[in-house]
Structures are given as C-alpha cells and as structure tokens.
Amino acid sequence: MSTGLIIIGCLILIVIIVVQIGKVTDLAAKIRGEKEVQYETNRRGGSFMLLFLAGFLVLIFWSAWHYKNWMLGYGPHHGASAHGDELDSMFNVTLFFTGIVFVVTHIALFWFAYKYRGRKGVIATFIPHDNKLEIIWTALPAIVMCFLVIRGLVAWNAVMADTAEGEEFMEIEATGQQYQWLLRYPGPDGKLGARNFRLIKPGENPLGQDWMDDKNMDDQMPTDIVLPVNKKVRVRITAMDVLHSFFLPHFRVKMDAVPGMPTYFVFTPTKTTEEYRQELKKYPEYQQPTDPNDPASEPLWKTFEYELACAELCGKGHFSMRKLVRIVSEEEYGKWIKEQQPFYLSNVRGKDFDPRKDELLDVEIRQRKQDFDSSVDKALSAAKPEEKIIRLDHVYFETGSAKLSDLSKYELDNLVAVLNKYPKMTVEVAGHTDNVGDAAANLSLSQTRAKSVYDYLTGKGIAGTRLTARGYGQSKPVDTNDTEEGKAKNRRTEFQILTQ
Ligand SMILES: [Cu+2]
Numbered sequence: 001m002s003t004g005l006i007i008i009g010c011l012i013l014i015v016i017i018v019v020q021i022g023k024v025t026d027l028a029a030k031i032r033g034e035k036e037v038q039y040e041t042n043r044r045g046g047s048f049m050l051l052f053l054a055g056f057l058v059l060i061f062w063s064a065w066h067y068k069n070w071m072l073g074y075g076p077h078h079g080a081s082a083h084g085d086e087l088d089s090m091f092n093v094t095l096f097f098t099g100i101v102f103v104v105t106h107i108a109l110f111w112f113a114y115k116y117r118g119r120k121g122v123i124a125t126f127i128p129h130d131n132k133l134e135i136i137w138t139a140l141p142a143i144v145m146c147f148l149v150i151r152g153l154v155a156w157n158a159v160m161a162d163t164a165e166g167e168e169f170m171e172i173e174a175t176g177q178q179y180q181w182l183l184r185y186p187g188p189d190g191k192l193g194a195r196n197f198r199l200i201k202p203g204e205n206p207l208g209q210d211w212m213d214d215k216n217m218d219d220q221m222p223t224d225i226v227l228p229v230n231k232k233v234r235v236r237i238t239a240m241d242v243l244h245s246f247f248l249p250h251f252r253v254k255m256d257a258v259p260g261m262p263t264y265f266v267f268t269p270t271k272t273t274e275e276y277r278q279e280l281k282k283y284p285e286y287q288q289p290t291d292p293n294d295p296a297s298e299p300l301w302k303t304f305e306y307e308l309a310c311a312e313l314c315g316k317g318h319f320s321m322r323k324l325v326r327i328v329s330e331e332e333y334g335k336w337i338k339e340q341q342p343f344y345l346s347n348v349r350g351k352d353f354d355p356r357k358d359e360l361l362d363v364e365i366r367q368r369k370q371d372f373d374s375s376v377d378k379a380l381s382a383a384k385p386e387e388k389i390i391r392l393d394h395v396y397f398e399t400g401s402a403k404l405s406d407l408s409k410y411e412l413d414n415l416v417a418v419l420n421k422y423p424k425m426t427v428e429v430a431g432h433t434d435n436v437g438d439a440a441a442n443l444s445l446s447q448t449r450a451k452s453v454y455d456y457l458t459g460k461g462i463a464g465t466r467l468t469a470r471g472y473g474q475s476k477p478v479d480t481n482d483t484e485e486g487k488a489k490n491r492r493t494e495f496q497i498l499t500q
Pocket of ligand 1: 176177243244245310311312313314318321
C-alpha cells in the first residue's frame with residue numbers, strides 16, 4: 001500500500017519536473033533565440049540515446065547471464081525427453097540469428113539517432129531509392145529464414161510423428177476441463193475404452209466412458225501422471241468445455257486440448273525425477289531452501305517435481321490446472337500401476353447406475369474360476385472325506401424352485417472343466433436348505449435342486465455314472481438357523497469328491 005503511494009507520488013513529481021523543464025526551455029529560447037536552444041536539446045537528447053543504449057544492452061546481457069540456470073534449455077534444464085534437446089538446439093540457433101539482428105539494429109537505431117541529430121548547417125541527404133540496399137536487406141533475412149524454416153520442418157515432422165505400426169508404446173489420456181485435468185490409464189489390457197459425451201455424468205461417469213465396452217472395465221483414473229523412463233508414451237488429448245493446452249515444460253511437450261477434436265503427442269521421457277534432481281543439485285541456485293521464510297526447509301533441488309500445466313488461459317481457475325508428473329524406473333512403475341484401482345470396479349460396479357450390475361464380468365469370471373480351481377486342488381490333496389466337500393457359492397436357484405438361474409452356469413462350467421480334467425473323479429452333488437417351512441417339502445426341494453445340477457452336468461457330457469445327486473433338506477445345517485446369515489449359509493449346494 002505504502003509502496004503504491006510512493007510510486008504514485010514519484011510519477012506526479014516527474015510530470016511536474018517535465019512541465020517545469022518545458023517552461024524553462026521556452027523561457028531560455030526567448031532569451032537566446034529558438035534555433036540555438038533546439039540544437040542544444042538535440043545534442044543532449046542524442047547523448048541520452050547513447051547512454052540508454054549502453055544501459056539497455058548491459059541489462060539485457062546481464063539478466064540473461066544471471067538467470068540462465070532458471071531457464072528451460074540452459075544450466076540444469078536440458079530436455080528430459082528424447083526430442084527435447086533437438087528443440088532446444090533449434091531455439092538456440094534461432095536465438096543466435098535473432099540475437100545478432102537484435103543487437104545490430106538497436107545499436108544502429110540509437111547510434112543514428114545520435115549521429116544524425118539536427119545540427120547547425122547540416123542538411124539531410126535525400127535518397128529516394130537504393131537497389132543494393134534493397135537486395136541486401138531482402139536477401140539476407142530470406143536466406144536465414146529459409147534455413148530456420150527448413151530445419152524447423154524437419155524437426156516438426158520428427159517430433160510430431162505418430163507411433164508407427166507394430167511399435168511398442170503405452171497410451172494414456174488427458175482430458176482438460178475447467179479447472180482440472182482428468183487422467184486415464186488403460187489398465188492391464190493396455191487399451192483405453194470407448195467414450196461418448198452423452199454418457200458424461202459428474203461423479204458417476206466424469207469422462208463418459210461406455211461401460212458396455214469391455215476395454216473400459218480396467219481403465220484407471222490416477223491423480224498424478226506416473227510414467228516409466230525410456231518408454232514411448234502416446235498421450236491422447238481432449239477437452240470437455242473450452243480450449244486447454246497440455247504442457248509438460250520439462251519434456252518440451254505442448255499440445256492444444258480442443259473440445260470435439262482429439263489431438264495427441266508422442267514422447268519418450270529419458271530422465272527420472274530423481275536424475276533431474278541430481279542435475280539441479282549441482283547448481284547453487286537450487287541449494288536455496290524451498291520456503292524462503294524457513295531456512296531449515298528442504299533445498300529446492302530436493303523438492304523438485306515435473307509438472308503438467310495448462311498453457312491456455314482457460315478461465316479464472318486456469319492456474320489450478322496443475323498436476324505432478326513423476327518419471328520412475330520400470331520396476332517402480334510396475335508397483336505403482338498395480339495400486340491403481342479401475343474406476344469402474346471401485347466407483348460404478350454394483351451401484352444403481354451400473355448398466356452391467358446383473359451381468360458377470362470377465363474379470364469376475366476369471367477370479368471365480370481361479371478360486372474354484374484352488375479349492376478343488378485343496379480338496380484333492382485333503383485326507384478326510386469332509387475336507388473333500390466344496391460349496392458351489394455361485395450356483396443360484398429361483399426362490400422356492402429348482403430352476404437354475406442363468407448366472408449359475410459359470411460355476412457349473414468350472415465344475416465340468418474339473419470333471420473333464422480328472423476323468424476318474426466321481427462326486428456327490430448335495431442340496432441343503434434352512435429350517436424354514438415344512439421339513440418334508442425342504443427335503444424334496446433340496447433333492448430336485450441337486451437333480452437340476454446333475455442334469456446340467458450330464459447335459460454337458462459328464463457320464464451319469466460318475467455323479468450322484470442327493471437332497472439332505474434341513475438335516476445337515478452348517479450354521480445356526482436363528483440368524484438370517486446362518487440360514488443363508490445353510491441353504492447351499494455343494495459337491496463332495498468321492499473318488500479321484
Ligand atoms: Cu485450462
């Protein structure tokens with residue numbers, strides 16, 4: 001506040017001084033004659049021009065030198081991607097030529113202003129046209145521009161190339177939204193699932209993933225970008241509302257995120273976060289504490305993180321579109337990616353808005369088969385007959401009926417596979433009920449249910465001689481019938497391995 005007042009005060013004073021000088025000059029002119037005063041002003045003005053030129057150039061070169069280790073492309077900030085150094089070198093070549101032009105034109109500008117100031121008895125020469133001059137200042141920039149543009153085109157084609165057929169790479173996706181980046185990883189199948197903007201629903205389905213597409217089932221939405229070093233990455237870039245820009249400054253990656261027009265960028269990170277920190281550590285600038293007010297805080301190099309920023313001014317929360325990027329070893333990446341839960345399984349599965357809640361997913365089917373096979377293996381190696389009993393947890397009947405529900409077939413098919421694998425195995429299929437209702441009715445229901453399973457298995461080609469079906473009704477409870485939970489455990493279908 002007080003600084004502001006001082007600045008305003010200074011400005012007012014400067015205006016007053018300028019006005020006063022003007023008045024004095026007017027007065028002096030009247031005394032000494034207009035012309036003389038004009039020449040004197042020209043001389044003083046010209047000298048100021050030279051002084052300004054010197055100060056200006058010194059400041060430019062000093063600041064470039066002084067801050068170079070903070071700038072991308074200089075000091076520790078080599079590109080952290082395979083194409084990064086090529087872009088930096090292009091920048092430097094361009095800077096070299098434009099730097100020469102910058103210095104020469106500024107010297108010429110201010111020097112001429114001094115040299116050709118209005119002087120007594122000197123009249124300007126009139127040059128209407130000069131062919132030599134025209135040719136030189138057209139040809140020279142043209143040649144330099146050609147060189148820059150051709151090199152730029154070659155680099156552009158290399159940097160912007162998409163992945164080639166059969167090439168190994170991983171694909172992730174970044175979607176810009178006011179004001180955050182939504183990241184998506186493909187999961188174990190390596191494939192990103194389909195999206196449809198009509199399916200977007202905040203909270204439930206932020207990206208509009210089509211849950212009927214199996215490729216979406218394992219897609220993860222991590223909070224940070226974590227990538228293995230030296231692996232080619234293709235980033236799909238989209239936006240949901242306005243223009244954003246996917247910017248990874250340390251990797252020299254920048255691509256617009258445009259609603260309705262998917263873009264991409266392919267790059268290969270070549271330096272882990274830790275390696276970059278070690279680079280920074282060599283420079284005194286990065287030995288300073290991270291928090292300037294706390295000298296005991298960690299040095300800057302140690303807290304360094306790569307970042308993803310939005311490089312398009314997209315609204316008032318634009319600044320908050322920042323995410324951390326970590327580049328790690330292949331091994332560390334493997335560990336991290338295993339911890340990332342599929343968005344569908346942790347946020348959608350089984351909820352009211354899950355369009356597949358009545359359906360068994362491949363991943364669940366695989367899991368159940370694994371569980372089933374391992375309990376069969378356990379039973380096969382068990383000694384006691386009661387340890388050879390395996391519950392068919394996922395065999396369901398319609399209430400009060402012996403009709404198998406559709407979802408039972410997965411578990412029964414697992415049993416068929418086991419019986420085919422062990423051709424000498426014989427089993428007893430047993431039905432059990434809780435104690436609700438009439439005991440005789442329960443007995444008969446359990447018998448028909450066991451028979452249903454028997455029929456299913458023989459229908460799949462298992463010889464009837466290897467199977468017995470028996471109903472036990474409520475006679476063999478495994479838990480109390482006093483609680484709902486216990487009753488549910490007692491209503492069961494199981495099979496016992498008799499010979500193997
Ligand atoms: Cu943005």
